[in-house]
Amino acid sequence: MKSSASPPVPSAAPELRAQVLGAEHWSLLATKSAIWQEIFSRTGTFLAIVSATVVALSLVVQATGFGPNFRVIALLVLPLVLLLGLATCARLMEADIEDAWMVIGMNRLRHAYVDLVPGIEPYLVTGYHDDEAGLLQTYSFRRRIGATHLFAGSPVIVGIVNAVIGGVLAVIIGQALGVSTWVQVATGIVVASAVAALLVSVFVRRLRRFRREFVPRFPHAAESERPTSGAESER
Structure with a gap:
């Protein structure tokens, strides 16, 4: 009597494995594209709101000067913009x-x-190891990322704008309270630095958490331990 169980798929089926891997690769590419589209959209939306806020406050200044009306409007608008900026940065x-x-x-x-295809390593520009070095090679085609690459990122740009908005808001609050000019400037610098430090600390904690959760499966150190395949094992 024959068994009704379906026959197992042969383990040595490179065509099937390549097809499955290709489908997964395209799925990851689509998800990555959606993530980058969201990054550009959120960054562009936030910067557009900041630009519109600056223009609106400029019109208020032209109409009323830096008086009580300007401070009231600024104290109503800038906290909302800062809150939106912090959420965008996060x-x-x-x-x-x-x-x-x-x-x-x-x-x-x-x-x-x-x-699957031994010998194609020299033709790969991006990394094929999942450790930190392979990750950086795929991102920047080298194993280190310079400071300019980090400062050009969207979170850094949005974070700098948030710090400036926080400092300006602190200065306006100081004006509303009637404190001296040097105290307003000092408070603005302190608040801007505090906002920047807060965002940096959040990013560092998130990066540390990522490193704790991530366990490489195919690091560079294990390259020499890879089993030989196919034609290599027959030599």
Whole structure:
């Protein structure tokens, strides 16, 4: 009597494995594209709101000067813009972490491609290891990222704008309270620095959490321990 169970799929089916890996690769690319679209959209929306706020406050200054009316409007608008900026910056940080996971996934898939087709390593520009070095190679085609690359990121730009808005808001509050000019300037610098430090600390904690949760499966150190495949094992 024959068994009704379906026959197992042969483990040595490179065509099927390549097809499955390719489908997963395209899925990760689509998700990565959606993440980058969200990053650009959120950054552009926030900067557009900041620009509109600056223009609106400029019109108020032209109409009423830097008087009580300007301070009232600024104290109503700027906290909302700062809150939106902080939320935008937090989401951009999360989006960068999500994008890093997508890159790690694609590096693992490329590692599988290398196993399927030995000898294609010299033709790969991006990394095929899922450790930190492979991640940086895929991001910047080298194993280190310079300071200019970090400062050009959307979270850093939005964070700087948030710090400036926080400082300006502190100065306006100081004007409303009638404190001296040097106290207003000092308070604005302190608040701007505090906002920047807060955002940096949030990013550092999120990055540390990412590093704790991430365990490489195909690091560079294990390259020499890879089992030989196919034609290599027959030599």
